[in-house]
Amino acid sequence: MELVLLTALGVGGATALxxxxxxxxxxxSHKFSDIVLSFAAGVMLAAAVVGLVLPSLxxxxxxxxxxxxxxxxxxxxxxxxxxxxxxxxxKMVASPDEEAHQNKNLSKVLLFVLAIAIHxxxxxxxxxxxxxxxxxxxxxxxxxxxxxxxxxxxxxxIGPMLAAGVTPRKxxxxxxxxxxxxxxxxxxxxxxxxxxxxxxxxALAFAGGTxxxxxxxxxxxxxxxxGHQRGATYALLVGFCLMLxxxxxxx
Numbered sequence: 001m002e003l004v005l006l007t008a009l010g011v012g013g014a015t016a017l018x019x020x021x022x023x024x025x026x027x028x029s030h031k032f033s034d035i036v037l038s039f040a041a042g043v044m045l046a047a048a049v050v051g052l053v054l055p056s057l058x059x060x061x062x063x064x065x066x067x068x069x070x071x072x073x074x075x076x077x078x079x080x081x082x083x084x085x086x087x088x089x090x091k092m093v094a095s096p097d098e099e100a101h102q103n104k105n106l107s108k109v110l111l112f113v114l115a116i117a118i119h120x121x122x123x124x125x126x127x128x129x130x131x132x133x134x135x136x137x138x139x140x141x142x143x144x145x146x147x148x149x150x151x152x153x154x155x156x157x158i159g160p161m162l163a164a165g166v167t168p169r170k171x172x173x174x175x176x177x178x179x180x181x182x183x184x185x186x187x188x189x190x191x192x193x194x195x196x197x198x199x200x201x202x203a204l205a206f207a208g209g210t211x212x213x214x215x216x217x218x219x220x221x222x223x224x225x226x227g228h229q230r231g232a233t234y235a236l237l238v239g240f241c242l243m244l245x246x247x248x249x250x251x
Contacts, residue, residue, distance in 0.1 A: 004131045007143045008186035011127055014147035015120070015179030018154020019172060031231070034223040036151065038232035041219040042239025043145035044211055050247050051130060051138040052208030060201035071205025076213040078206075117178040120150075124185020125192075126207035132193025132200075141246055143186075145239075150179065 056068040127146055130139025154175055161171040193203050223232040 008183040012179035012183040014150035015154040018151040019175035022155040022158030038223040038235035039239040040148040042236035046243030047142040047145040048208045048211040056204035068205040071202040072209035075206040075209025079213045120182040121185040124182035125189035128186040128189020132190045
């Protein structure tokens with residue numbers, strides 16, 4: 001349990017780290033952030049497939065393929081419904097300075113922050129499910145991939161809030177709260193699977209589906225929005241291959 005809690009704090013803390021970097025370097029180039037985010041997308045893609053979807057098939061038994069497919073689609077549909085209530089991350093992040101300049105509306109910026117916080121919940125659940133399944137090595141790999149993604153995510157939420165007139169203290173507090181959501185999600189995933197091992201195959205696939213949805217709907221469009229498609233693509237492939245190598249080495 002101590003390792004689960006420390007991992008949850010680490011995953012959530014990555015957002016806080018990104019926020020601190022965002023304060024220090026308010027004008028980070030899109031090229032740099034796109035490369036980092038693409039690398040994280042590759043890490044998460046491998047983690048979702050190897051750490052969640054394939055184990056779901058393995059644990060599912062006779063009806064494993066049906067349970068896994070249903071879980072993936074359910075996870076994707078769940079986040080799709082969330083997207084109908086909150087703004088798409090890539091649409092809001094693609095040009096934060098321009099968005100903040102065009103409308104200094106604080107409520108829109110706070111809605112943007114809320115969108116990130118909501119998306120952090122299933123990511124945390126994905127990490128927690130791995131621990132609940134007893135696959136500590138796989139859970140750590142998944143958590144590492146999510147933490148990598150959270151750093152640039154924490155960076156991009158700083159500029160719009162400051163431009164909208166939010167004080168630096170409140171800006172940092174809101175950034176920390178988005179990370180705290182991920183901590184809660186990790187604990188939910190861990191305890192839910194630990195208490196109901198019968199739903200483990202579906203839970204693994206569901207978490208994998210949420211991660212695949214975030215990668216396709218949020219991360220890849222964002223990394224391809226500023227003319228750095230080739231570099232972003234190779235960064236994603238490097239991240240994916242690195243996670244495959246890590247999984248093999250960890251056994």
